[in-house]
Amino acid sequence: MGCFDFFKEKLKNKHRRSAPISATASHNETSRSTDSGAGKPTSKSSGSSSSQRSLPALYEEKAQHLRVFNLKELRNATNDFSRLLKIGEGGFGSVYKGSIKPLGSKKDSVTVAVKKLNQNGLQGHKQWLAEVQFLGIVEHPNLVKLIGYCSEDGERGIQRLLVYEFMPNKSLEDHLFNKAYPCLPWSTRLHIALGAAEGLAYLHEGLEVQVIYRDFKASNVLLDAEFNPKLSDFGLAREGPLPGDTHVSTAVMGTYGYAAPDYIETGHLTSKSDVWSFGVVLFEILTGRRSMERNRPRHEQKLLEWLKQCKKFSMIMDPRLENQYSMKGAKEVAKLAYSCLAKNAKDRPKMSDAVEGLKQAMQFTDLGGPEESMEEFASADSDDEKGVDQTNSTESQRRRMLHLAKLNENANAVGMRKFVMMKAASST
Ligand SMILES: Nc1ncnc2c1ncn2[C@@H]1O[C@H](COP(=O)(O)OP(=O)(O)OP(=O)(O)O)[C@@H](O)[C@H]1O
């Protein structure tokens, strides 16, 4: 099946903007709705206007550059998906380094990353389709470039592949947590945080349709040769609410440790769900700790819980930085992170505000600075602490969190790490 065929079909229904979503997600997975706060939309992108075009129309206009590969070409490009060329494996499939000849040019081959999605039927197809439709319409220095795709249904099942620009410096996750890599300097951490924030702000506020990324985490922030960050993995992305709607109702999907508690609780997805995940990653950048580390003592396993136990600000900072950071700048970043983790999604900043906050923090270039207690954050995060506690505040939510964790453990067990899915509370 070709992507274009799919979208042409949908274009016949121009007035129904939700069409590609309900086809991308299963028909009962995603819907839009206003909640009891009707008339008070929580998150309206600046791009949201009544004259905005549909996703298929945008795809028709903007995705012409995508190259359609056949399986044979990609076999050749990756030496028949050689294990020696395998560079990663995620919840959706394996990634190989490959090389392709640019079309219609005598230029040298270019290095690419080829993701071969697991052959798990409809789910794999849905992830693939979401990547093609969203990465096909976006263009931003902080989003990974999709070069093309392959879709073949043969005797050996469905084959869905994606071809991306190659990112030579792995992911933020590798550089923050893998001790085999040298410590990421403070200025590089800020540069990466800023770029990632700009990528998210573009998705939320810079397109004709709003795009909610839904899987923001350190492993999805890839790094180019100059350590510029680019968001990858759009398999869970969704179109945001229509003007007048407050949220999109979905089955809860994402990654345990990064998903916003309000989204887990209700299945109501807004751009502020991404903002929460961004706050978690900011704390990973500050602390050098993963959002969830099961091999630590119980009370230290959840990053957000551990933060509450730290009495002095310098205690939270990554010891690998060896105090080579500006205390004032780090505190600014921590304040921003806490605001992203506000209990009430409406109180979280827009990503464009987060971009400004990070730019402010980058103004502080003097290393060191006065040590202070964590109390100064008490006012900023008093609500937010409740927000974090809220994770376990109701019995139903506690059950959902346990379920989510369990699913995640199972996913780990079969190598489908960190990918989780749960029935939407909102569909009840
Ligand atoms: N465009 C790319 N260029 C270079 N390496 C890539 C590219 N895309 C992915 N990779 C590598 O493949 C790895 C696996 O990516 P993938 O997105 O499939 O899984 P993940 O992000 O680790 O986990 P998850 O499935 O939970 O998102 C990445 O961590 C990265 O090292």
Ligand SMILES: [Mg+2]
């Ligand atoms: Mg990924």
